[in-house]
Amino acid sequence: GAGVSQSPRYKVAKRGQDVALRCDPISGHVSLFWYQQALGQGPEFLTYFQNEAQLDKSGLPSDRFFAERPEGSVSTLKIQRTQQEDSAVYLCASSLDGWPSYEQYFGPGTRLTVT
Template sequence: GAGVSQSPRYKVAKRGQDVALRCDPISGHVSLFWYQQALGQGPEFLTYFQNEAQLDKSGLPSDRFFAERPEGSVSTLKIQRTQQEDSAVYLCASSLIRTKGTEAFFGQGTRLTVV
């Protein structure tokens, strides 16, 4: 595709339910990021992949959050036992290669609402 694609666009989960959010990066992009954006706030870094290697997961808020990119392309962010504070927009971004000065392309995000 022409851009970063995320699915679903909207997800409503009951508290305690597990969810999986998918990101299809731009073809050939080596670097992939996940961000969490609360209402009215800037995006907060969650984790970063270079190909299939997860090089930084310092932003994952708890061990309920898990991300993978097994073949170095599609990535999945999984949240176990969702809580209300997990309600946010989850953004995925990719870039050709992660060096300073390279542009990151963002998807439209998945809006997660935990009820």
């Protein structure tokens, strides 16, 4: 079946521009996660949704970062007024249920470069 998909795969933004990154989770997956992966590092948690409810946004680095999942399926991560330090790969993951023992399935990521 189809896995997690993300678009665009690559995004170049000029400093100060707003960007929107899209995630399509696996159909039927309740939980959705966003991670940020800097070059040479492991993914770092940004935020978590269970259905349409954003239950944890403790990892969002600033108020320029905003995520939504209005209908409990597709999610969008928005970054306003991008800065060079926002350059990273943004990974989306979904899991079948909110139970912590379930593994997460990751999309290919969106590589954001801020110039």
